[in-house]
Amino acid sequence: MSIPAILLPVFVQVALTFALLLWTGSRRLHALRGQEVRPPDVALSQKAWPAPAQQAANAFGNQFELPVLFYVLVVLAIFARKADLLFVVLSWIFVATRFVHAGIYLTTNYIPHRFGAFLAGAVVLMIMWIVFAVRILAGPWPA
Template sequence: MSPKAVLAPVFVQVLLTFGLLLWTGRARFAAARAGAVTLKDISLGERTWPAPVQQVSNAFGNQFELPVLFYVLTGFALATGKADHLFVGLAWLFVLTRIVHAGIYATGNVVIRRFQAFLAGAVVLMAMWLIFAVRILLA
């Protein structure tokens, strides 16, 4: 499988992360400008941001949790030549679940739907790791 095909889902995941970063910044500046928070309110943490701002911020922060294992696995799969069509298909599925999860979190934040999207992504990523490990250990 070509590096371009393997890295395409990674690029989309990175784009999602940067998109959420920009959305978070815009939401925070808008809230501060509107007087919803003061600098003193937010100087020691993020708990005093209005809920919609916190939702987007949390969606951004989540991109540094489960996706880290995706990035590492993709690097390993490329380095070992174990990235095939199945790997790329599962990678796209994982990224799709992350987009859905972030969309739910940053907008309506229906917790059960958000959890379902998270769980789907976690299961896909676990399957990716299991398949990779078996291919490496049994090679």
């Protein structure tokens, strides 16, 4: 696979992360301007933010959990030349689950659905790591 094809899902995942950062800032600014929260209330703790602002912050924070393992895997797969069509398809599926997860977080925040999206992404990422590890370990060993 070409480097652009391998990296496009990464760029989309990064765009999601930045979009959630901007959404979080927007929700927090809205809460401050609407006097739903006062700056001293949130200076040392995040618990005082209203639900929409906290949901956005949580959705943003979640992009630094599973996706970190995704980013590392993409770099390793490129370096080891193990990023093929299956890898790219699984990458897109993983990124799609992150969009679904964030979407649920920002809207209904219905935990069973949110967990389902998280679990689906975790399983896809686990499969990606297993396939990568098998391909590395089953490949020819240097002399």
